[in-house]
Amino acid sequence: MSTSFTLNATDGMARTGVISTPRGDIRTPAFMPVGTAATVKAMMPESVRATGADILLGNTYHLMLRPTAERINRLGGLHKFMNWARPILTDSGGFQVMSLAALRKLTENGVTFKSHIDGSKHEITPERSMEIQRLLGSDIVMAFDECTPYPCTEAQALESMRLSMRWAQRSRDAFGDRPGHMLFGIQQGSVFPDQREESAEALKKIGFDGYAVGGLAVGEGQEMMLQTLDFATDMLPSDKPRYLMGVGKPDDIVGAVKRGIDMMDCVLPSRSGRTAQAWTRRGQLNMKNARHQDDPRPLDEHCTCPTCRNYSRAYLHHVFRAQEMISGMLLTWHNLHYYQELMQGMRDAIAAGDFAGFEAQFHAQRAEGDIEPL
Template sequence: MGLGLGFELLKTEGAARRGRLTTAHGAVETPAFMPVGTVGTVKGMLPGSVRETGAQILLGNTYHLMLRPTAERVAQFGGLHRFMNWNGPILTDSGGFQVMSLSDLRTLDEDGVTFKSHLDGRRHRLTPERSMRIQHLLDSNVTMCLDECTPFPATHEVAEKSMRLSMRWARRSRDAFVERPGYGLFGIVQGGVYPDLRAESVEALTGIGFDGYAVGGLAVGEGQQMMFDVLDFTTPLMPADRPRYLMGVGRPSDLIGAVRRGIDMFDCVMPTRSGRTGQAFVRRGVLNMRNARHAHDTRPLDEECRCPACRDYTRGYLHHLFRAGEMLGPMLLTWHNLTYYQDLMAELRRAIEEGCFERRAAELEAGLALGDLPAVPDPLAGPVAAPPVPEESSSVPVDL
């Protein structure tokens, strides 16, 4: 098929790739991380603030938007870009993962899936054709095929049946997709943790032909090493001239390891969800800002970070905001986490360009393993008394 999206592979080092995806709403430098704007907003962030973090492309969700406010309503406003005031590229998840997670509220058959809304219990029908229509109404630059996200663990027989259903749905998604310049459709590789099924899935999808290829069915409980093992035998089979997207991943170490294995695009709720719950990602790992050790700390979260949380506020103030239940705390920490993720991706892009990816990746991984800096003494804690001396001792306790 004609390439609706442009993709240029600019540089490689081993399996790591530096590329550029071109859409009708602008270019995306890869490797890239997509903040999740499930219902048309990145929680706690203005679109301009998201852009300041370095984000180039956002993810929206078909399932949530079809229920509220409906794709037809979004189309009335001119599409999701205008609706949410984001003028950059948008990728939309097909809704398959969310529907499949509603195990007690849905019925699956060859044609599609019938499910009950988690909002009001009303019944809805989602087929490959309907998913394509919804994403078209949303004006998504990157549309995802409807698939069944294979659960983990799953037997070979279960994974095979699920994967082949997804491949039939991929064919129907491709047939229903409306081609336009700067817009494209990604197929999703399934097959659980089984090399033969992943290989069969890649072959089926490349036979159909897509603008890009995603690896689905990972980060669902299999653990990091098994995820890396699946990527080790899957990504070499995927077309080198198309972008590769690992869905729903992940932690900073996941991103580094997946880029090392040839992945170009990522999304995950982790930086925003963690920001709302008091977790900050920094170059030395993860901080819990509710921890009392931060109450008197006048240092920034990360001295190398350019975000407002690090530039303008102390750890002690951020700790106070979370203990007081103030909304500014989650807002600032979300901004910080998104900035950290974007800075990480920029460092990986630069390292590939300069031919030093493996060295820089190893340095970043070593930094994450260090853990936080030692706690600083609390100046208001007062003197600490020495342990009491036994009666038989003639020593005199001394205040420290």
């Protein structure tokens, strides 16, 4: 019932290793597909696993509202409920409260808000967030925090970060001793180095099984995000997993791994798949475009996913235009496969001591753009 993190190789700041949990190993750097409402949209759980995913993310906010954490617990926990036997990380609910909830009120105790579904009133505190995540049975639990918005003033960021650090202590106290489960703290401080440092020191003093970089990918842009990671990541313990929340596009992911990040999650590959967007080594493709309607070639001739092995661009264009469900299914499968292939490529490159070569090839292929139309 123990958990551990082992670093197997480093190349510059980039790292590859394994997070071991009772439900299986997580190879890092790891990309976690997002299963918002106990499902990765348009995918069967066994299909998600077939793409190479070792771990999924579940959303505390959405699941507490519907079908409720208590119901999921009575039905045997989130893993059984959604038929996913491998590790699950649940977020704390803080980000969704910021972005989705109506009429929210923030106090020292927690956040009260009205559900975006039916207007019912709820409260999340650090203690309630830990209880919800315990009821869900997630393997990696996130401390409850306030996701600092961007832009904000230094004073606003400082007040928010210090509140999150007080909540981090309460989360740690409420989490208790749960062998086989991990609790991650979340660094805040917006784009300000001194605040990030203060936050990291507070989290290390409390003591967590892993550490997340929060408050990025909230509108600051890629350049500022990477500039912040240049100093923020190294403030966190090197012997624990480092998780960048809510990221992102493939070039965001490569830039984050280069700066020492071990875990990421994002709705992008699945959300893009439902809107006819495909991610490939040559960049992003829009399958709505008429250039694809007579094209018998796959999305990517080098890709081994079922979509690229069995379906043409012309078919993918057609089923989206016809509003057929298979469109989102096929493009989501491809996108998730591509993301996991990207992660494996980085793991291999770090192990071989050639991350710089991988990064150069990654950017060169994207710069070529899509293949010429027929």
